Amino acid sequence: MTSPAGPPPTGGGSEQQRLKLLAVTACPTGIAHTYMAAEKLAQAAASRGIDMKVETQGSIGAENVLDDNDVSTADGVIIAADKDVDLSRFVGKRVLTVGVAEGIHHPEQLIERVRSAPVHTAGAAPAASASGGGKERSVAYKALMNGVSYMIPFVVVGGLLIAISLSLGGHTDPSGGLVIPKDSFWMDINNIGVIGFTLMVPILSGYIAYAIGDRPALVPGMIGGWIANTGDLYDSKAGAGFIGAIVTGFLAGYLVLWIKKVKVPKFVQPIMPIIVIPIVATTALGLFFIYVIGKPISWVFEHLTDWLSGMTGTSAILLGAILGLMIAFDMGGPVNKTAFLFGTGLIATGNQTVMGMCAAAIPVMPLGQGLATLIRRRLYTEQERETGLAALFMGCFGISEGAIPFAAARPAQVIPANMLGGAVAGAIAGVAGVEDAVPHGGPIVAVLGAVSGVPMFFVAVLIGTAVTGLTTVTLVDVSERRRKGAAPVAGLGLAGPLEPALVGVGAGAAAGGAAGAVVAQRIVASSSAPAAETAPTGTPSAGAGADAGADTNTGVLSGYLTEQTVKVALDARDKEAAIREMAELLARTGKVADLDELVATALRREEQGTTGLGEEIAIPHAKTDAVTAPVVGFARSAEGVEWGSLDGTKARLVFMISVPEAAAGDEHLRILALLSRKLMDPGFRERLIAAPDEGAVLEVLSEVR
Numbered sequence: 001m002t003s004p005a006g007p008p009p010t011g012g013g014s015e016q017q018r019l020k021l022l023a024v025t026a027c028p029t030g031i032a033h034t035y036m037a038a039e040k041l042a043q044a045a046a047s048r049g050i051d052m053k054v055e056t057q058g059s060i061g062a063e064n065v066l067d068d069n070d071v072s073t074a075d076g077v078i079i080a081a082d083k084d085v086d087l088s089r090f091v092g093k094r095v096l097t098v099g100v101a102e103g104i105h106h107p108e109q110l111i112e113r114v115r116s117a118p119v120h121t122a123g124a125a126p127a128a129s130a131s132g133g134g135k136e137r138s139v140a141y142k143a144l145m146n147g148v149s150y151m152i153p154f155v156v157v158g159g160l161l162i163a164i165s166l167s168l169g170g171h172t173d174p175s176g177g178l179v180i181p182k183d184s185f186w187m188d189i190n191n192i193g194v195i196g197f198t199l200m201v202p203i204l205s206g207y208i209a210y211a212i213g214d215r216p217a218l219v220p221g222m223i224g225g226w227i228a229n230t231g232d233l234y235d236s237k238a239g240a241g242f243i244g245a246i247v248t249g250f251l252a253g254y255l256v257l258w259i260k261k262v263k264v265p266k267f268v269q270p271i272m273p274i275i276v277i278p279i280v281a282t283t284a285l286g287l288f289f290i291y292v293i294g295k296p297i298s299w300v301f302e303h304l305t306d307w308l309s310g311m312t313g314t315s316a317i318l319l320g321a322i323l324g325l326m327i328a329f330d331m332g333g334p335v336n337k338t339a340f341l342f343g344t345g346l347i348a349t350g351n352q353t354v355m356g357m358c359a360a361a362i363p364v365m366p367l368g369q370g371l372a373t374l375i376r377r378r379l380y381t382e383q384e385r386e387t388g389l390a391a392l393f394m395g396c397f398g399i400s401e402g403a404i405p406f407a408a409a410r411p412a413q414v415i416p417a418n419m420l421g422g423a424v425a426g427a428i429a430g431v432a433g434v435e436d437a438v439p440h441g442g443p444i445v446a447v448l449g450a451v452s453g454v455p456m457f458f459v460a461v462l463i464g465t466a467v468t469g470l471t472t473v474t475l476v477d478v479s480e481r482r483r484k485g486a487a488p489v490a491g492l493g494l495a496g497p498l499e500p501a502l503v504g505v506g507a508g509a510a511a512g513g514a515a516g517a518v519v520a521q522r523i524v525a526s527s528s529a530p531a532a533e534t535a536p537t538g539t540p541s542a543g544a545g546a547d548a549g550a551d552t553n554t555g556v557l558s559g560y561l562t563e564q565t566v567k568v569a570l571d572a573r574d575k576e577a578a579i580r581e582m583a584e585l586l587a588r589t590g591k592v593a594d595l596d597e598l599v600a601t602a603l604r605r606e607e608q609g610t611t612g613l614g615e616e617i618a619i620p621h622a623k624t625d626a627v628t629a630p631v632v633g634f635a636r637s638a639e640g641v642e643w644g645s646l647d648g649t650k651a652r653l654v655f656m657i658s659v660p661e662a663a664a665g666d667e668h669l670r671i672l673a674l675l676s677r678k679l680m681d682p683g684f685r686e687r688l689i690a691a692p693d694e695g696a697v698l699e700v701l702s703e704v705r
Contacts, residue, residue: 019050021114022066022074022093026057026081027100034058035673036613037080037103039680044107057085058673076114078103087120088214095120104614104680105647139212140250147208147249148408151200155405156390158196163397165190166444197401201229204408205245205252212253213260216273220256220281224248227289231334234294241333242404244297248289255281297334316353320430321423323354324361324464328422329415331365331400331407344439352452356434359398359451360460361422362441366395366402367461368421368468369414376473378604379480395465398442406472413479417471425464432456556701557632557675564588565633566694570641570654578641579603579620582656585633597626598658612643617679618651619672622658630659634697636689653679653688678704 080103169186205225228244373388640650
């Protein structure tokens, strides 16, 4: 290890004495803080004569990627991240892991601390900094979100393909439910969808394990998930479903961590992560599930069936509510299957009312969760809302698994809401005497004529769906308010206070495809319309010096910020008034269709967490159809506005970004990343503050490239 660097060299020092450091910055949404931390670290290193290369893992992908040569010659690595970063390439190097906020607020301290950081060893779990900055979610939460993020595509693809094949190629058959002719085109589509559904549970388990125990845990996690979902292996008519997969994922991950701690001879160490650990962990976990966990599941299944059989003569309302609770509890797991197979078995005896209760409850979970994403959009990321639309479609075809991603991500809120809605739907169907002649559920069976009492069937489904949707948003909203001021959420759902993220904008997989591929919010603020359509008309292209004479299609910040949307003196003294004043500034362009809605959306974003970035900067923003095209505004406040920034500074430089719901693409991701990074330059901020008029402000902002 090179000796610590002294004062910045004056030109006569030896290059061999210069300390060389690397850094990786990443935040849950991959926008502002990722680049702010990178810039601060680079500045702190440069001021000390230290060579530093910083890789940013933002929502637009990994940039300035560290190559093998960089790593081999580095004296230390700083990981300033609030999401998982793959450390396997840094084996043998001193690695300091902290939150992204530490990279922004204490870069000098990190540079000093990395010199004495522990050396990262092969297979070691990331070591958290003893005084690491930034509150972080627990390892268990991040692992769960990692599994959910990888599972979602399998749920969506598998569910939609099954739904399409049933709707276009299926027909009712009293002996076999909804039947698709064998050897038909639609049967092939159905089979492909079934594969997706079959894989989703092992994927959930495998990537939970991967996030905990790294690559050696992937195989035992996936095989454990497959075993959990295959009841035949432990004499159960129903597998353990996604709940069993969560259990096997955590068991596999922590089992691998425990095995890694076992001391082995040096000649065995190279094969531990690729042979010994996967084989031992997979065998132990598989046998444990089959012989220890599986038997109780089978026992519960059998006794639940016997218990339900004894209730067939009781109140239809009570039986319907119980069946609805069971159907909604685990969505394909043993409790769900018990209720479903109980109803299916009674069809052959001529009792079709029990299946009618089940059929009404089956679609409530996906329909209710899809409804929740529509009625309270701000509580959900873009990926969740897209998953919600898919869930609505799956619900129409009786595919309850469409709600699994929501239940896995927020079990404490979603599962009770699902069960309440399912119980209501089952009870209404029971009291109305709804009958179902086929072993399937959802509106599709009524459309195809397998249900008697169709009007009440739909009443039961609609009321149950409404109960689930409203209960979900209420519980999620309460949970969000309790977490206000907590750490940034790296998974599905809520934006944290550190990271500015457009209201309603989606989560994407973390760059790089490692264990940090967590569903997280990201800012999507560009328009698919050509620049000529989005550039303001009748305004100077770039003010007094920004690309003078340039085409009006290429103004400052892609033409979204012009003299119309610049104000050198903000009148407001508090945050709410400042946001309204900024919205009125944007309205000068004629692109604001509803000023009050724009203000309300921006304020809702502030409720999720402050957009004050520190360093006297705030970037309020909103994604809403209150604007007809992307638009950016900038204003200065002489005294500053209290914005709740983590460093306690008042906001003197305020940018406001707003884009319509239909906006898509990466252009504004890049603009915001560049803007956030440029704003970390004290000289740039000073020039912005000193600019005498709007034209001069635009000239300074033209440096953002």
